[in-house]
Amino acid sequence: QKEVEQDPGPLSVPEGAIVSLNCTYSNSAFQYFMWYRQYSRKGPELLMYTYSSGNKEDGRFTAQVDKSSKYISLFIRDSQPSDSATYLCAMSAGSGYSTLTFGKGTMLLVSP
Amino acid sequence: GAVVSQHPSWVICKSGTSVKIECRSLDFQATTMFWYRQFPKQSLMLMATSNEGSKATYEQGVEKDKFLINHASLTLSTLTVTSAHPEDSSFYICSARDRLSVEYFGPGTRLTVL
Numbered sequence: 001q002k003e004v005e006q007d008p009g010p011l012s013v014p015e016g017a018i019v020s021l022n023c024t025y026s027n028s029a030f031q032y033f034m035w036y037r038q039y040s041r042k043g044p045e046l047l048m049y050t051y052s053s054g055n056k057e058d059g060r061f062t063a064q065v066d067k068s069s070k071y072i073s074l075f076i077r078d079s080q081p082s083d084s085a086t087y088l089c090a091m092s093a094g095s096g097y098s099t100l101t102f103g104k105g106t107m108l109l110v111s112p
Numbered sequence: 113g114a115v116v117s118q119h120p121s122w123v124i125c126k127s128g129t130s131v132k133i134e135c136r137s138l139d140f141q142a143t144t145m146f147w148y149r150q151f152p153k154q155s156l157m158l159m160a161t162s163n164e165g166s167k168a169t170y171e172q173g174v175e176k177d178k179f180l181i182n183h184a185s186l187t188l189s190t191l192t193v194t195s196a197h198p199e200d201s202s203f204y205i206c207s208a209r210d211r212l213s214v215e216y217f218g219p220g221t222r223l224t225v226l
Contacts, residue, residue, distance in 0.1 A: 032213060043118070043205045043217040044156070088155065092213075099146070100215060104155045 003027050006089055006103025015112050019076040023089035023103045026070065030091040030101070033065050035074045038086045038105065047087075048074065079110045114140050116208050118218035125196055126226055133191045133221045135206030141186035142208035146215070147179070150203045162189045196225045 006023045013019055021035075031052055036044035048063035050056050050072075056063045062075040072091075076083055089103040115138040125131050135145060143164050148156040160181050161169045168181035178200075180192040189208075193200055205220040 034215070036217070041203070041220070041222065043116075043207075043220040046214065046216055049214050090215075094213070099158055099161060102155050 003101050004089065004091065004103045007106055008104050010107040010109050012109045012111065013079055015079060015081060015110055017079050017110070019079050019083070019108060019110075021074040021076075021087050021089075021106050021108070023072050023091075024070055025072075025091060025101075027091075027093070027101070028067075028070070029093040031094055032092045033063070033072050034090045034100070035061075035063055036088040036090060037083075038088060040085075044088055076108075079108075081110045081112050084108055084110050114138075114208070114210055114214075114216045116206065116216045116218040118206055118221050120221060121219060122222040122224075124224045124226065127197050128195055130192055130194045131196055131223060133193075133204055133206075133223075135189045135191070135208070135218050137187045137208040137210075137216070140208070140210045142210065143186060144209045145183060145189040146207045146209075147181060147189070147191050148205045148207070150205060150220075156205060159191075193223065196223070198225045201225045 004025045033050045035048040038044040053065045053067045060077045064073040086105040086107050088105045090100040092098045117136045119134045145162045147159045150156050159174045162181050162183040164183045170176045183189040201224050207215045207217045209215045
């Protein structure tokens with residue numbers, strides 16, 4: 001079993017739809033959870049950062065972490081064609097020298 | 113959010129030459145920076161962790177003599193690909209970790225070795 005599982009997609013939705021992106025993980029030591037958006041031929045851009053369990057909202061984006069289920073989600077409301085990109089979940093056990101463990105990324109396509 | 117820059121954004125070189133890529137954290141100090149490479153349609157693969165003032169820690173399978181990393185200051189890390197060959201052609205991305213342990217990525221450098 002991989003440490004982080006993420007459906008690669010592609011996930012195709014019409015403009016205005018609510019998008020749900022998810023990752024599951026197996027390492028119970030993970031405490032820091034991040035979502036990055038990556039456009040083709042660009043570096044990943046940080047969207048959301050969450051420590052431990054709970055919800056966090058920023059504009060059209062909501063991140064949820066359920067540590068008991070080892071499951072994290074990113075919701076995008078009112079999706080736009082400009083949201084078309086690959087979304088990477090990432091997590092780490094802590095600060096200092098711990099490194100990020102990434103999911104493989106989900107490709108999202110929002111059609112106008 | 114914090115900004116990380118990379119230079120150059122793309123480079124084409126001949127086989128056997130060396131290429132240096134710079135990574136800078138523009139508005140924060142980063143004691144730890146990371147170097148990744150990414151092949152098309154794949155996720156990021158960590159190559160090494162770079163700590164300011166100390167030797168880099170390389171991931172298994174990454175040749176430290178081929179990929180030289182220097183973290184000279186709290187805002188600058190460099191990756192030098194020595195004696196580059198076509199199989200080194202890839203997308204190289206750096207990241208920098210801020211004091212809250214949030215990791216920000218640079219825009220990437222596309223290396224093509226002819």
